[in-house]
Amino acid sequence: MNDKPVTLYRHMKDLPSTHLLGSGTAMCSGCGGLEALHEIYDIIGEKSLYVNAAGCMTLLSVYPFTPFRGSWLYTAMASAAAGAQGVRDALDILLEKKQMKADEDMQVVVLSGDGSAYGMGLSATSSAMERNLDFIYICYDNEGYGNTGQQYSGATPHAARTSTSKGSSGFRGFKKDLFSIWAAHKPTYVATVIGSEPVDLARKIEKAMQLKGPRLILALSPCPTGWDYDPQDSVEIGKLAVKTGIWPLKEYVDGKVRHTKLPKQRLSVDEYLKRQGRFNHLYQPDRNDKLINEIQIDVDDYWSEVVE
Amino acid sequence: MYRIRFHGRGGQGMKTASRILGTAFFLEGYEVQDAPRYGAERRGAPIFAYVRAAKQTIHERGVIQQPDLVIIADESLASVSSAGTLIGIDKHCVLLIVSNESPESWKHRLNLDCTVLTLAYEQLDIHQISYAGIVCTGAAARLTGIISNETLQRAIKQELAAFDESVVANNLHQALDAYKKMAEHEACVQKSQEISADNYQAPEWITLPFDDANISAPAIHASANSVQIKTGLWRSFRPVIDYQHCKHCWWICSTYCPDGAINVDDSGQPQIDYDHCKGCMVCVAQCPSHAISIIPEQQAEVAAPEVTAIPGDKR
Ligand SMILES: Cc1ncc(C[n+]2csc(CCOP(=O)(O)OP(=O)(O)O)c2C)c(N)n1
Ligand code: SF4
Numbered sequence: 001m002n003d004k005p006v007t008l009y010r011h012m013k014d015l016p017s018t019h020l021l022g023s024g025t026a027m028c029s030g031c032g033g034l035e036a037l038h039e040i041y042d043i044i045g046e047k048s049l050y051v052n053a054a055g056c057m058t059l060l061s062v063y064p065f066t067p068f069r070g071s072w073l074y075t076a077m078a079s080a081a082a083g084a085q086g087v088r089d090a091l092d093i094l095l096e097k098k099q100m101k102a103d104e105d106m107q108v109v110v111l112s113g114d115g116s117a118y119g120m121g122l123s124a125t126s127s128a129m130e131r132n133l134d135f136i137y138i139c140y141d142n143e144g145y146g147n148t149g150q151q152y153s154g155a156t157p158h159a160a161r162t163s164t165s166k167g168s169s170g171f172r173g174f175k176k177d178l179f180s181i182w183a184a185h186k187p188t189y190v191a192t193v194i195g196s197e198p199v200d201l202a203r204k205i206e207k208a209m210q211l212k213g214p215r216l217i218l219a220l221s222p223c224p225t226g227w228d229y230d231p232q233d234s235v236e237i238g239k240l241a242v243k244t245g246i247w248p249l250k251e252y253v254d255g256k257v258r259h260t261k262l263p264k265q266r267l268s269v270d271e272y273l274k275r276q277g278r279f280n281h282l283y284q285p286d287r288n289d290k291l292i293n294e295i296q297i298d299v300d301d302y303w304s305e306v307v308e
Numbered sequence: 309m310y311r312i313r314f315h316g317r318g319g320q321g322m323k324t325a326s327r328i329l330g331t332a333f334f335l336e337g338y339e340v341q342d343a344p345r346y347g348a349e350r351r352g353a354p355i356f357a358y359v360r361a362a363k364q365t366i367h368e369r370g371v372i373q374q375p376d377l378v379i380i381a382d383e384s385l386a387s388v389s390s391a392g393t394l395i396g397i398d399k400h401c402v403l404l405i406v407s408n409e410s411p412e413s414w415k416h417r418l419n420l421d422c423t424v425l426t427l428a429y430e431q432l433d434i435h436q437i438s439y440a441g442i443v444c445t446g447a448a449a450r451l452t453g454i455i456s457n458e459t460l461q462r463a464i465k466q467e468l469a470a471f472d473e474s475v476v477a478n479n480l481h482q483a484l485d486a487y488k489k490m491a492e493h494e495a496c497v498q499k500s501q502e503i504s505a506d507n508y509q510a511p512e513w514i515t516l517p518f519d520d521a522n523i524s525a526p527a528i529h530a531s532a533n534s535v536q537i538k539t540g541l542w543r544s545f546r547p548v549i550d551y552q553h554c555k556h557c558w559w560i561c562s563t564y565c566p567d568g569a570i571n572v573d574d575s576g577q578p579q580i581d582y583d584h585c586k587g588c589m590v591c592v593a594q595c596p597s598h599a600i601s602i603i604p605e606q607q608a609e610v611a612a613p614e615v616t617a618i619p620g621d622k623r
């Protein structure tokens with residue numbers, strides 16, 4: 001971490017004081033996904049075109065209202081990356097035919113939930129990377145199919161309760177590693193972010209905007225509705241995800257993975273889990289030591305392999 | 309048949325309230341329909357749920373248009389026209405509002421000639437918000453005169469089986485308290501006849517001419533016009549900044565606010581845009597100098613005039 005990156009964002013004070021994304025949207029009160037999106041939107045700016053796969057954020061634009069200042073297009077859950085190819089091609093044709101000035105060009109952005117990004121839309125996304133499509137993919141990861149009542153998805157963490165994984169053990173599967181799935185395609189840029197770490201987030205968006213090609217911004221998005229906690233805890237829970245090491249903040253660029261924030265003294269996973277109703281069954285009626293331990297060991301194993 | 313409609317906000321437990329009432333009717337030997345209805349909005353936004361219960365097969369479908377009992381869990385919704393709380397209320401209907409004001413005042417204010425009842429609450433507590441629904445279930449059960457105390461308890465235990473004991477106990481306590489308070493109005497709700505298909509009045513459709521895609525496609529040619537939607541109406545509590553203690557570190561509250569509803573004025577002071585603040589209270593939790601407090605919306609309406617939003621961005 002010797003190469004000091006040149007950035008406009010050194011402290012929280014450097015973050016924008018006015019916000020570009022319109023308020024008045026239909027996201028839940030306290031939505032961690034919306035928090036991340038408005039921070040990201042401030043940096044990407046209004047010359048952007050969003051291709052949105054079905055999910056909670058589809059409801060950002062409900063005719064005749066939109067919070068976006070640029071364009072927005074809605075696609076089916078599996079097809080946002082294909083939609084992005086279409087609009088990128090259309091923009092390129094307009095540029096080539098000189099029907100659009102070079103400075104009117106727009107950043108093409110896919111916006112999808114984890115249901116699309118980790119599952120239904122993965123095939124179209126993989127193909128878009130294969131074609132080296134010039135786009136940014138933002139996934140707000142609320143670890144389930146939020147819009148339809150929080151069924152489990154490929155992003156649901158081990159042991160979490162969802163509406164399709166109840167009982168004393170919760171979800172029996174494991175969260176997919178989308179960061180590595182993307183990195184294996186050798187795209188331009190892959191980064192994890194979270195709205196509760198806005199400086200780290202701003203720097204990563206700033207960097208992504210200076211690059212071309214496929215770029216992923218994977219935002220863990222605390223969701224009061226699906227994760228079952230008081231909306232005012234959204235930021236606190238996000239910070240705990242980082243402090244416990246459950247959500248590593250990192251980036252992949254030029255073939256290398258670098259962690260952008262090393263939790264000095266990692267808190268125990270308890271601090272994160274016990275704040276959320278979706279993990280209640282790990283503590284009530286009795287503490288499930290075995291399952292909590294498994295989660296802790298998983299996190300410890302991850303960090304034991306991190307050398308910076 | 310009984311037709312009962314519950315109005316509240318996402319997060320107040322209205323869906324569960326109607327579900328439990330439905331189960332209670334079922335346990336009393338009724339055939340039941342119960343359904344929640346949400347619009348595009350979410351937690352904090354107006355939602356409603358409804359129950360039909362009858363001794364014979366229920367043929368009616370869809371949202372209840374002619375209710376026998378309407379319960380409004382959050383009195384601030386009565387004035388929100390998009391919440392549709394008053395739809396179909398006629399003379400025969402009973403309206404119960406959770407409110408500390410008198411039934412007469414509501415009757416006058418809403419210009420209604422039906423029976424209006426109120427259920428007083430003690431102190432508004434933001435942490436008790438999810439119990440708003442169960443209070444309504446308890447009250448509704450008594451008002452129908454059909455559901456016994458024991459059945460109500462069974463229905464609650466059955467529907468909340470997945471929750472821990474303390475949650476169930478709290479729900480029972482709240483429901484039974486409301487059940488007791490409604491004793492003098494027991495069985496005041498009158499059931500009504502099923503609406504017959506013979507009397508069905510078809511809606512007045514308007515047939516639109518076929519237009520080209522560039523005209524008929526729902527394209528929005530505006531920039532950030534979502535600000536016209538006042539999501540501030542979702543709130544039942546509001547955060548208030550005490551400028552005596554505010555250290556002007558706007559980058560904290562203004563950045564964390566999920567809705568971008570905290571703007572910074574020219575003097576570097578954060579200003580909450582109450583037209584759009586949904587009342588999540590993330591700012592309250594994150595303010596390092598504890599300069600933001602929470603007050604019930606009703607209190608704020610009397611105390612301070614609405615602060616107008618600082619329009620858009622200045623970049
Ligand atoms: C092919 C397809 N299957 C199912 C749906 C219904 N659907 C709409 S939104 C949604 C949930 C999407 O989950 P996610 O992508 O994680 O976004 P979130 O709702 O959590 O924001 C589903 C299943 C759909 N629109 N398309
Ligand atoms: S369900 Fe979760 S992700 Fe979806 S709008 Fe609500 S808080 Fe946000």
Ligand SMILES: [Mg+2]
Pocket residue numbers: 055113114115140141142143144145146147153
């Ligand atoms: Mg999701």
